[in-house]
Amino acid sequence: MTSNRLFEKIDNIEIRNITKKYGDIYAVDDLNLDIEGGELLILIGGSGSGKTTTLRMINRLITPDSGHIKINRLDISDLNEVALRRNIGYVIQQIGLFPHMTVRDNIGLVPKIEGWDSEKITKKVEELLEIVDLLPESYISRFPKELSGGQQQRIGLARALVMDPPLLLMDEPFGALDPILRKQLQEEFLEIKKSIGRTIVFVTHDINEAFKLGDKIAIMHDSKLIQTGTPEDLILNPKNSIVSNLVEADKKFRHIETLKVKDLMSPLLRKYFYDSSSLCGEVLESMMKLDIKMGIVMEKDSYQGIVTRRELYPVRKDNVVLADILNESLIFSSEDSAMSALEEIKKTGASFALVMDNGKPLGIFVPDEVMLRLI
Amino acid sequence: MFFTALFFAVIIGVFIGIFLYNRKMLASPVLNGLNIIETFPDIALLILLLPFTGIGEIPTVIACIIYSILPIARNVYTGLINVDTGLLQTGEAIGLEEKEILHKIRFPLALPMIAGGIRIAIVFTMGIVTLGGIFGAGGLGAPLQTGISLIRPDIIYVSGIWVGVLAVILDGIAGVIEKNLKRRYSTWQL
Numbered sequence: 001m002t003s004n005r006l007f008e009k010i011d012n013i014e015i016r017n018i019t020k021k022y023g024d025i026y027a028v029d030d031l032n033l034d035i036e037g038g039e040l041l042i043l044i045g046g047s048g049s050g051k052t053t054t055l056r057m058i059n060r061l062i063t064p065d066s067g068h069i070k071i072n073r074l075d076i077s078d079l080n081e082v083a084l085r086r087n088i089g090y091v092i093q094q095i096g097l098f099p100h101m102t103v104r105d106n107i108g109l110v111p112k113i114e115g116w117d118s119e120k121i122t123k124k125v126e127e128l129l130e131i132v133d134l135l136p137e138s139y140i141s142r143f144p145k146e147l148s149g150g151q152q153q154r155i156g157l158a159r160a161l162v163m164d165p166p167l168l169l170m171d172e173p174f175g176a177l178d179p180i181l182r183k184q185l186q187e188e189f190l191e192i193k194k195s196i197g198r199t200i201v202f203v204t205h206d207i208n209e210a211f212k213l214g215d216k217i218a219i220m221h222d223s224k225l226i227q228t229g230t231p232e233d234l235i236l237n238p239k240n241s242i243v244s245n246l247v248e249a250d251k252k253f254r255h256i257e258t259l260k261v262k263d264l265m266s267p268l269l270r271k272y273f274y275d276s277s278s279l280c281g282e283v284l285e286s287m288m289k290l291d292i293k294m295g296i297v298m299e300k301d302s303y304q305g306i307v308t309r310r311e312l313y314p315v316r317k318d319n320v321v322l323a324d325i326l327n328e329s330l331i332f333s334s335e336d337s338a339m340s341a342l343e344e345i346k347k348t349g350a351s352f353a354l355v356m357d358n359g360k361p362l363g364i365f366v367p368d369e370v371m372l373r374l375i
Numbered sequence: 376m377f378f379t380a381l382f383f384a385v386i387i388g389v390f391i392g393i394f395l396y397n398r399k400m401l402a403s404p405v406l407n408g409l410n411i412i413e414t415f416p417d418i419a420l421l422i423l424l425l426p427f428t429g430i431g432e433i434p435t436v437i438a439c440i441i442y443s444i445l446p447i448a449r450n451v452y453t454g455l456i457n458v459d460t461g462l463l464q465t466g467e468a469i470g471l472e473e474k475e476i477l478h479k480i481r482f483p484l485a486l487p488m489i490a491g492g493i494r495i496a497i498v499f500t501m502g503i504v505t506l507g508g509i510f511g512a513g514g515l516g517a518p519l520q521t522g523i524s525l526i527r528p529d530i531i532y533v534s535g536i537w538v539g540v541l542a543v544i545l546d547g548i549a550g551v552i553e554k555n556l557k558r559r560y561s562t563w564q565l
Contacts (some may be wrong), residue, residue, distance in 0.1 A: 061464070061468055085468060090469060098466075100560040113471070113479075
């Protein structure tokens with residue numbers, strides 16, 4: 001069947017007095033939560049705290065015993081459940097790629113049922129593979145078992161995005177990956193999140209992941225919602241000992257005011273440097289091989305600008321050199337105050353800044369990493 | 376004769392398997408009933424059919440079908456039921472309808488199991504077709520029976536070996552198909 005778009009964008013999600021019991025045990029007990037459009041809300045808690053149950057009630061995989069959920073003031077129990085689910089992307093830890101379908105067919109399954117023509121599906125799949133940082137030509141016709149865990153999870157994300165859902169539900173999507181891969185995927189996900197600009201509800205039990213990704217964090221414990229707030233709220237005003245233990249409030253915020261950019265920057269390795277006359281396609285390949293997200297463009301010894309992998313994708317087959325597409329980067333000196341640098345990055349919306357002294361790049365300053373080093 | 380029997384057995388078997396999947400309450404009694412039929416000696420079943428069908432190919436074909444339905448229907452049913460629940464839930468979560476989950480996920484993933492059932496049916500059919508020679512069904516069973524009644528070992532050997540070779544070849548082909556399906560559709564992740 002073909003389904004209509006139920007909502008173009010999410011204005012707000014209103015969860016009111018939701019209760020779900022299994023036998024005598026409460027899975028979710030009288031939960032109230034508001035999610036604003038465009039934000040990434042983290043549901044965090046231990047196992048059995050009810051976070052996954054709450055998530056699964058949003059796309060009606062689970063029906064609450066009482067209470068209601070409204071998306072843009074529409075009660076979801078009035079909507080067709082299949083149509084609702086096609087408007088909501090869903091990513092889980094177990095990924096659930098269908099083993100008998102290629103990457104293209106896995107991602108394109110719902111579009112195919114919706115009656116898209118084959119060409120349109122292929123085009124959309126290629127576009128999504130670029131977004132999740134996989135080369136379309138080498139991955140599109142592979143089967144899931146020919147992919148690594150991290151690659152499978154990227155395909156899982158691409159599949160969730162294929163219908164351009166305004167809302168994305170993610171249930172510990174990085175939970176099964178090894179720590180290094182998890183960190184890398186979290187960082188990529190932050191970039192993707194910026195480019196897709198959707199409302200996301202994200203379940204995790206890892207507080208570092210919550211701080212790294214979340215705009216707002218809702219803490220659940222024993223099937224009840226304890227506190228909702230921004231990371232700063234939770235650290236500065238924990239409601240009770242459950243919250244303060246979880247966020248380890250006492251250990252955080254070690255005098256950031258006294259720190260300088262050089263104390264918190266990451267060093268620049270040789271591999272980040274590229275010559276301005278290099279071909280974009282070759283640079284992209286080399287960046288994939290070295291597994292780096294951005295490169296610094298140099299002409300002999302002088303700094304010219306930066307390029308990111310995302311900018312290289314569209315021109316990878318053209319005869320274009322780095323000098324033609326490079327961008328300016330935000331630049332700080334190593335003696336600048338870390339606090340003001342953070343504020344300025346936040347203001348401009350950049351994901352990182354270069355640290356340079358006398359025209360020589362020294363390091364990169366990545367706010368997410370800086371925050372993690374502080375906490 | 377062999378292929379006619381197999382053709383109908385596959386169609387009826389798959390149909391019954393899907394039917395049982397849709398009405399799970401009936402699965403256990405129906406499969407048990409088929410099991411009982413399976414315990415009849417094949418020669419007895421053929422003889423029981425004679426009054427209704429007369430001699431010739433027809434009783435043999437019918438007996439083949441009756442015997443082959445069970446392995447096929449059982450494997451179709453088990454294959455459809457035992458698909459990884461994680462995958463089924465994912466299908467539901469990305470917005471597939473019940474019917475779409477059956478067509479796009481359950482059925483393809485049950486194919487290796489279904490092929491296994493058909494392979495067993497091939498071996499059954501082979502045996503019964505040969506036996507059908509007694510009742511005028513023709514085929515390689517006929518010279519074999521002639522050899523037995525004339526006590527001519529040479530005829531028995533030639534036709535017996537041919538039956539054996541054919542059975543091994545057909546089972547081999549079915550085995551290769553099953554293996555390929557397994558490779559293509561198995562849920563195992565590397």
